[in-house]
Amino acid sequence: xxxxxxxxxxxASPFDCLLFDLDxxxxxxxxxxxxxxxQNVQDFLVEKCGxxxxxxxNVNRDxxxxxxxxxxxxxxxxxDINPDEYHSYVHGRLPYDxxxxxxxxxxxxxxxxxxxxxxxxxxxxxxxxxxxxxxIRDCFEQIICFETMNPEISTxxxxxxxxxxxxxxxxxxxxAIDAAGIEPQRTLFFEDNVKNVAAGKALGxxxxxxxxxIKSKDADYALETVTNMVQLIPEIWQNExxxxxxxxxxxxxxxxxxxxxxxx
Numbered sequence: 655x656x657x658x659x660x661x662x663x664x665x666a667s668p669f670d671c672l673l674f675d676l677d678x679x680x681x682x683x684x685x686x687x688x689x690x691x692x693q694n695v696q697d698f699l700v701e702k703c704g705x706x707x708x709x710x711x712n713v714n715r716d717x718x719x720x721x722x723x724x725x726x727x728x729x730x731x732x733x734d735i736n737p738d739e740y741h742s743y744v745h746g747r748l749p750y751d752x753x754x755x756x757x758x759x760x761x762x763x764x765x766x767x768x769x770x771x772x773x774x775x776x777x778x779x780x781x782x783x784x785x786x787x788x789x790i791r792d793c794f795e796q797i798i799c800f801e802t803m804n805p806e807i808s809t810x811x812x813x814x815x816x817x818x819x820x821x822x823x824x825x826x827x828x829x830a831i832d833a834a835g836i837e838p839q840r841t842l843f844f845e846d847n848v849k850n851v852a853a854g855k856a857l858g859x860x861x862x863x864x865x866x867x868i869k870s871k872d873a874d875y876a877l878e879t880v881t882n883m884v885q886l887i888p889e890i891w892q893n894e895x896x897x898x899x900x901x902x903x904x905x906x907x908x909x910x911x912x913x914x915x916x917x918x
Contacts, residue, residue: 726818822853
């Protein structure tokens, strides 16, 4: 353990900030939340927009591929959909109890001294609900979300007046950079979507593809689960502080290394 701590904390970390996607990144894609969300979106398309049930699977897929979400696709197509109503319907019915507290992730995040920020396409209420279920909301200083990227939509008179802004658009990333006051070259971006990883890389972020063992061409790192960052990205914990700081951190790192080794 001593050799690990001294080698890890011996020099300055290349990262000032860690920027995390939320869904399928901080909790795994097999929780069932994504499946429930897809069903809720399809129900919304039928109930609120009048699409035939036989078409909603294809409509949802096409909207997502073209616009990043069904909400964005609906508004771009002229549907006067209120974002709050949409999010209340598709997220408000989610079985959040499927997301379990992650003590190991919480312990890891608490040892990271750099800034930690959420960057999600979801609305703020959903983000807070998911983070609360994981038990890690207080580990982050800021949530950059749908409302951050789309402040004008609630006041727009026409659904196509302000196109919905979401990852992977360059505008979404630039809004996040400005909102957080971060330098992309000094920021480590965790994301499960390869298109979002590519967009982040294009703007200079160091990128982590989560949920995959093999890197995409735009990912600097690949993690099957986000907690694997301890083993695979130890430079997060590098620091210029003295041996006194290193010693004080050893206890915290024990909380991370020990459970990880047992589960291996």
